[in-house]
Amino acid sequence: MSRNKRLSILTAAEVEDLYGVPSFNESYQRFYFMLNDKELAEISRIRQRKYRCVAIALLGYFKCKPVLLNPRYKSMQDDLVFIARFHYRDLTFRRFSLKPDQKSRIYARVLSIVGVSNWNDKRHQPQLVEHLCTCAESWVEPRAVFDAAIEYLARQKIAIPAYSTLQKIVSQVIGQHQKRLHDQIDAACSQGLSTMLLTLVSGEGQFTFQQLRQSARNFTGTELQKEIAVYHHIQPWMTDVTTVLESLSLSQKNQQHYAERVDYYGAKLKRQSLANQRLYLLCYLQSRHQQGLERIAEGFIHHLRQVKQRAHQMAQERVYRDWQKAARNVSKAADILHLFVDDSIDPDTSFQAVQQRAFQFLNVSDLNSVCRYLSNQKQSAEEAFWQHLDTESTLRAGLLRSLFCCLRFDGTDKTRRLAGALAQARLDLVAGNRLGDVSIDQRLLPKATRPLLSKPDGSIDKSKYEWFLYLQIPNRLNGQLTLPEVIRYRALEDDLVKPEIWKNQKGSLVEGTQQPNISEDPKRLIPRMADELTLRLHEVSHYLERSDTRDVILRPKDGKHHWRLPTASKKHLARISHDRINKNG
Structure with a gap:
């Protein structure tokens, strides 16, 4: 070579x-x-x-x-x-x-x-290649395989061979690993999926390779629309992509490594072999799908928090204006109350006539403002909050609804009903772009909030109910609600090995960690390690006592003593005598 x-x-x-x-x-x-x-x-x-x-x-x-x-x-x-x-x-x-x-x-x-053996190709290379092929199943990046080779040689007490030898071995291991993946992709990849991947690389379809690689740079509507477009293009294929990748049994590191090849090669990806193109793109589509969903979720939460903040701010301003108006008009309210004790008014006078005289002092709006001020100011703030949300209908029916329809929610025992309502709302919005009657679950509405979402006829306003559902999401993504397709917001159990897999494959999983001590009984492992440490400390102390120790330095720091060789910052170091070495050794 x-x-x-x-x-x-x-x-x-x-x-x-x-x-x-x-x-x-x-x-x-x-x-x-x-x-x-x-x-x-x-x-x-x-x-x-x-x-x-x-x-x-x-x-x-x-x-x-x-x-x-x-x-x-x-x-x-x-x-x-x-x-x-x-x-x-x-x-x-x-x-x-x-x-x-x-x-x-x-x-x-x-x-x-x-006590180290010199490298011998015939004797050592087959075992090293076999070991590295196992390591490549965890991470096939060349530097990782090279480091695994160095660690193996150290454990086996074999001298490190020439760099060119290790280059050939690492290339051989990576080639064998990729050959296996290519064969499995050929067997598992459907004709439709293969055609889609080929069209994507060639740029002949409506959705280009460049559009796939574009991602949202911020949470503005224009940027988030890029993620929504990518989602709608690749979502129909994700079931097939996931099936193929599961057949490959790729580790997370390997999937990440192959996905990064797409960004590394960019437009030059078409120069790669067809087998490599499919491998890289399959991993990239899975990664891009997860990345897009995470940005969609973050954008959805960001805009909800902003609109909630704006609504609260506008509600407070409205409450303040109502308070000022009520303070100015409270004296006029006294004149209105005086009408009820005015003896000059004929007892047979109709209420409507009295009401008309009251409206001469304050109009209906000002009188309502005084009533709210005198009765319940908080209710006024809540009402103003929902009134402001009515002015944000373009955001709700546009960007927020598009983002929401891309997300799938799961709930815990306490939020199962809310998760069901969100799932039903998502189905209705995807199918007809409006909520159906079956989506409205009045059991979710707090007693104080229900009147604010009701129409004059007593039915629930669907627009406000949609706002209500959206506003339940951000503060419940702490574990009460989960997004199973978004890594950041999925349940903890999704990151763990499934109990059935652990029960059936425990031996191979432990062996794959390259950490043999994991499988040992801690009651035997810890005492043995403690004995080995004690023996090693005695050996070091004996060596220091017998040797020239003028270059052995004891560095006190936070009450702990650490042995070390001299460094450039000698002002922080203190030389010690043999007696001090023996005392602390």
């Missing part, structure tokens, strides 16, 4: 960082080139001291990163000088180069010391 055709996984800087000779300061040199008894005994078996220095350097490099390097003398020179001074105080040597067989023998000794 030519270099320019290889799969790009790491950047040039990352490749250099992984496969280049590490650069150590003196503290890291002291840390990585310090030898324990086993290492010292093995290194001492090398006859020439300059090759011992090379072996110590390669051992330190391998401790830093488990890669077999091919360093030049110049890149190792500073480290070799430090090693010679630290381990062999009288050693000086000139520039030299290692022959391939010499480097191989030294690395064989290094691998023997650290």
Whole structure:
């Protein structure tokens, strides 16, 4: 495989960082080139001291990163000088180069010391490919597969092979994974769905690929209409799309990865193979459908809260104006009341005649204002609230209704009746663009609100009832009402593994997490981990006691002690003696 055709996984800087000779300061040199008894005994078996220095350097490099390097003398020179001074105080040597067989023998000794196997294609590659194919079922993104390979090699104590080798392996794994998906799509995808996907990419249909990728940038009506248009185009196909994706058993990460390919390629998607086009578009349609529904729900809630805020504000202003008018007219109301105790009025005078005399002091509107003020100001505010909603009928019958018809609601035990009313209202509005009599459930209306929604004949005003249903939604999306198709507002149970699946597939699900400790009994796992930690702490304390500890730093912070190597901010660090190390180790 030519270099320019290889799969790009790491950047040039990352490749250099992984496969280049590490650069150590003196503290890291002291840390990585310090030898324990086993290492010292093995290194001492090398006859020439300059090759011992090379072996110590390669051992330190391998401790830093488990890669077999091919360093030049110049890149190792500073480290070799430090090693010679630290381990062999009288050693000086000139520039030299290692022959391939010499480097191989030294690395064989290094691998023997650290207990790591050198990479072998025939012996290690089949097992690695099999493991990565399993990992690819969770996340097939090249960097994720590469990281999984590094983790596998570390667990199996195998040296990391050349970058080109890992590129080929990752490419092979991704190719096998996609080949399986392509075959399953061929078997599960209907002819109609395949034609729709092909038409979408080619741009020959009325609804273009560019329109599909356009999304609402804000909550204005014009922008939300884009989401509504996308919803109405792809909604009829979502059952087929979901069926195909379920047959693929894609993880959420893989579905997200393939969906992102559509935005990555854009108009150049048509250059991809037909199989890749279908795979990417199926995942993208599912993602775009969820994204569109979430924006529709957010836009619906946003406009409801705004119109509710406007209605309350206008109601308060109207109450204030009524209060001012009533305050000015309250003295005239006294004149009206005086009519009922005026002895000059003939007892046989009709009520209508008295009423006409009262209207000479205050007209009907002003008199009603005074009555509301004297009786119940809150009722006046509620009435003004619903009167303002009548002026927002264009918003209700236009944007809000279009958004509402895209959403499906579920309820809990306490909101089951409300969810049923919302579902029936949605069916009526989709079918005939108006509420039917069966949609009106007067049991939902509070006693104080019912008169405000009633007509003079006692029936419920359907326009106000539609407003009533809409206004119940925003404050109940805290779990009382759910949107099963919108991730943000769906029930918690929808994010969990179904009990039947967990019961039947628990073993495979746990194995797929790559976390074997999950399946262990905590009563045995925790004590074992505690024992391992205690043993490790004793080993570290013993090592610090026996070694040169001048570069070991204890950093007090919030009453807790942490071991660490020196950093640039030395003013916050405190050197400690052997006694202090033993005390806190």
